[in-house]
Amino acid sequence: MKSKIKVGLIRVITLQDEELLKLHGRIIEENFPYMKVISRCIPNQPFGIYDDKTEQEAIPKIVALGLEMAKNDIKALIISCAADPGVEDLRSKLKIPVIGAGSASAHLALGIADRIGVITISMEVPKVIEDILVDKLIAKATPKNVKTTLDLMKKENEKYILEAALQLKRKECNAIILACTGFSTIRISSKISRKTGVTVIDPVIAAGLFAWYSTLIA
């Protein structure tokens, strides 16, 4: 048996709770047992990234954290956010593969299907996803009552998430991207897939998939 490969993961929200901090890493380890994921989060952003201003504030923190984490023998670095903040910058500064949950999701969707739907938490599809999908982006939907990643945690909103997915199915989307890693946190991708029969792209698993391949030989 191969020894585990260490991969770094950056949460773009300040989390005090150790379990919550490690949750995305744990989802990746469950799906790709030969990786060990080291999770860290950026400082002083208790509400994460939710608009342009908070994204601009986060990017230098993500880049600084990524450069620091890369000193510790990790074989790849995951930025666990569907907007890919800092990914381009870190790719130019680091030798190891840098994987963004947004670009990973869009590329995974396009490798499987050609009519892509996106579920967002605000009205906008993250730019990185839009730029990759171009004319394969058929439709988007936002669950009722969901404005931030924290709204995804409210059990009563689950039905609205499933409704948004069914809207995309009615528009004949053959893959659905969940465009916020908060959807991964609530582990809803399988449920949506079973409900709709459509391939659902979970952004954290997508990032894990690309990291797994990138470290296959490392």
Added chain:
Amino acid sequence: MKSKIKVGLIRVITLQDEELLKLHGRIIEENFPYMKVISRCIPNQPFGIYDDKTEQEAIPKIVALGLEMAKNDIKALIISCAADPGVEDLRSKLKIPVIGAGSASAHLALGIADRIGVITISMEVPKVIEDILVDKLIAKATPKNVKTTLDLMKKENEKYILEAALQLKRKECNAIILACTGFSTIRISSKISRKTGVTVIDPVIAAGLFAWYSTLIA
């Protein structure tokens, strides 16, 4: 333990040898043990696809074979060729995910890196790969003495393949796509990766990766 998920795989070259026919499927099963790959090949193309004419001849055969295979409870269909012949057509006709080795390779590369090199067996990069990479396609290289997929099987050409990879490394490519599934047949991707330190995209493993995700919930 989950029972194995059946996935279909089409070889775009007519093969009599059962072992050779099943080889790509076996590579996928080794990397993704929970899939069982059913392999079939198209009739009357003993030299496979090597120019526009042979590609045009192959496409209707691939589409007909894909439609026939899809009747047998497969959960996804892989077209094991870096040119993605028939993929677009089959996606419009089938409900299951259709994965092309060419588009899977290009999307896998872009999810990991941003300066992509391509090793081809002729002077041309397959159009589907070029169209996906756009300005991220930094350089291409063709190993000396390699004109067809069969030339890859000659042991004496291995050094030229490694040389082509080193050329791409010198151009600072941070991922290298092997743009012919014949490179998968000779299982050379790990060797190139160890030699260059660059992520190497094996087209059959790439297709397997996308098929694996697409069937994760199926």
